[in-house]
Structure formats: structure tokens, C-alpha cells
Amino acid sequence: MLFVHGFSDHCNNYPVLFDHLANQGIDVYAFDQRGWGRSVHNKHERGLTGPTTRVLADITSMLRTLLPTPVPLFLMGHSMGGAEILHYASNGPSDILAQIRGFIASAPLISLHSDTRPFKATVYAGRLAGRVLPKFQLVNKLDPKWLSRDPEQNKLWEQDELCHDTGTLEGLAGMLDRGLQLESYKVLPKEGTGEGGKTRLLALHGTGDHVNAYEATKAYVERCTELSDKELKSYDGWYHNMHAEPGDDKLMFANHVSDWILQRSGPEESKSKL
Numbered sequence: 460m461l462f463v464h465g466f467s468d469h470c471n472n473y474p475v476l477f478d479h480l481a482n483q484g485i486d487v488y489a490f491d492q493r494g495w496g497r498s499v500h501n502k503h504e505r506g507l508t509g510p511t512t513r514v515l516a517d518i519t520s521m522l523r524t525l526l527p528t529p530v531p532l533f534l535m536g537h538s539m540g541g542a543e544i545l546h547y548a549s550n551g552p553s554d555i556l557a558q559i560r561g562f563i564a565s566a567p568l569i570s571l572h573s574d575t576r577p578f579k580a581t582v583y584a585g586r587l588a589g590r591v592l593p594k595f596q597l598v599n600k601l602d603p604k605w606l607s608r609d610p611e612q613n614k615l616w617e618q619d620e621l622c623h624d625t626g627t628l629e630g631l632a633g634m635l636d637r638g639l640q641l642e643s644y645k646v647l648p649k650e651g652t653g654e655g656g657k658t659r660l661l662a663l664h665g666t667g668d669h670v671n672a673y674e675a676t677k678a679y680v681e682r683c684t685e686l687s688d689k690e691l692k693s694y695d696g697w698y699h700n701m702h703a704e705p706g707d708d709k710l711m712f713a714n715h716v717s718d719w720i721l722q723r724s725g726p727e728e729s730k731s732k733l
Contacts, residue, residue, distance in 0.1 A: 464492060466495075466626070466634065468622060469496025476702040479713035492517065506596055508627070527558065530724075533720055535562075535716070536563070536567070537566060539568050542634075542641060544563070545569075546637055549649070557654060561653065561659035561720065563660075567671065568637070568671050575602070575669065593629035597627070598625050601670065605668075607704055609704060609705040612704075641679060644679070647682065647683055649685055657688060659686075660686055661719045665698055666694065666697065
């Protein structure tokens with residue numbers, strides 16, 4: 460599985476999920492996206508993601524390092540990364556999509572929750588400025604209290620220097636635009652593009668998420684009418700980072716991900732429509 464992290468995030472923030480998947484025999488590959496985590500060497504590189512074309516091209520580059528593969532390949536993303544996965548499932552290169560067994564979107568950024576959504580005037584002003592100064596950096600701080608119901612996990616995130624909350628006008632506009640395209644259903648995965656002529660989709664979202672709107676994910680999955688293998692896992696009252704929720708909850712989340720993958724990893728799945 461290739462994993463794509465979210466905004467103000469990095470690939471080492473998922474130890475319980477990744478360890479669980481590895482214990483289930485699922486190899487996990489992940490990378491720090493351009494502008495985030497250890498991809499940043501100087502402060503002026505923070506948030507320099509580039510436009511959406513660059514973001515998706517980076518995912519393609521990572522996938523090509525894993526292909527061809529004798530085992531099923533799955534693509535998963537969280538939050539901003541979850542939205543990128545949905546875009547990739549819809550518009551990725553056909554030769555790559557045909558080798559991906561399934562797509563997994565965790566709390567995808569389709570629509571920001573009202574508690575975190577910026578004012579329309581702010582977004583509009585940012586877009587105008589971004590045309591002139593696309594690399595201008597802007598701190599867009601997430602409120603740690605909404606990330607997990609576990610205060611200790613939120614404290615770890617707040618103290619992590621790699622979670623720098625800094626985007627560029629170009630990068631932030633691209634992130635919001637990707638969400639708008641999903642929310643308006645202009646970008647939807649099509650049946651028949653995944654491995655074996657079948658597109659498989661799992662979305663997971665907590666109903667208590669105050670970062671990204673749960674209802675937007677629910678509506679999006681319902682709108683994917685072409686897909687015969689789609690599923691929405693809802694977690695009552697859970698917050699944004701389901702992989703970092705308290706106690707055994709994070710293990711329940713990890714189990715749902717691994718079960719979904721393993722149920723679709725048999726040789727018969729690769730021949731679904733061949």
C-alpha cells in the first residue's frame with residue numbers, strides 16, 4: 460500500500476496504523492509530500508507543494524517505483540491526502556490505475572467543517588494575491604483540540620516541528636479547489652479503471668470531525684453511483700485523526716482498513732472483469 464499524508468502532516472504520524480498493517484502482512488510505503496515533513500530543508504520550502512498537476516505527478520512518481528508488482532497494490536490517503544487519492548482515482552494515468560486494486564480515503568478534505576472553514580472573502584483575496592505571489596507563505600494553524608479525542612495525541616502533534624501549519628497561496632488554493640471539485644461532483648471515479656476492470660473505494664470518516672465535514676464524504680460516496688464496490692465506514696462521534704483516537708479505537712480503525720484490503724487481495728479479484 461502507498462500512503463499519502465495530509466496538511467501540516469508527515470508520513471511518520473501513523474505508527475499504530477502502519478504497524479498493524481505490517482503485522483497483517485501488508486507492506487506500507489509512504490513519503491513526505493513536497494513542502495511537508497522531511498521534504499522541507501529550509502523554512503522557505505514550507506508548503507511549496509506546487510499546483511495540483513505537480514501534486515498528482517508526485518504520487519505517480521512514487522507509484523511507478525512500486526510497479527509492476529506481483530502483489531495487489533492499494534492507494535490510501537488521509538485528509539488533504541484523502542482528497543488527492545479521490546482525484547487520482549478519477550484522473551490518474553490509465554496505465555497506473557489499471558494496476559491499483561483499491562483506493563482508500565480517510566477523512567478526505569471534500570469540504571471543510573464550518574468550525575475550520577475560512578471566510579469566502581478571505582479565500583477570494585487569497586486567490587487574487589496568489590496570482591501575483593503564488594509562493595507567498597501563510598500560516599493556517601489547525602486547532603489541535605479537533606484532531607483527536609485523545610489530548611496526549613494532540614499535544615504530540617502540537618509539539619511536532621514537522622507539523623508547521625504553513626502553506627503557500629498556490630498550495631492552499633489548490634487544496635481548496637480540489638475539495639470544491641469533489642464537493643460539486645465534477646471529479647468522480649469511474650467504474651472499470653482499476654485493476655481487473657473494477658474500481659474499488661473505501662472511505663472512512665468520524666461523524667464528530669470538526670476539520671473536514673463528514674456529511675460531504677457521505678454524500679460523495681453516495682454519488683459514486685458507477686462503483687459496484689464502494690463502502691463508507693462511519694465512526695460515531697470520532698474526530699479527524701481516526702488513526703490517533705483514544706484506546707482501542709485507533710486499532711478498530713486499523714482493523715477496518717486491513718480487513719478491507721485483505722478481503723480484496725485474492726487472485727480472483729485481479730480477474731474481476733477480464
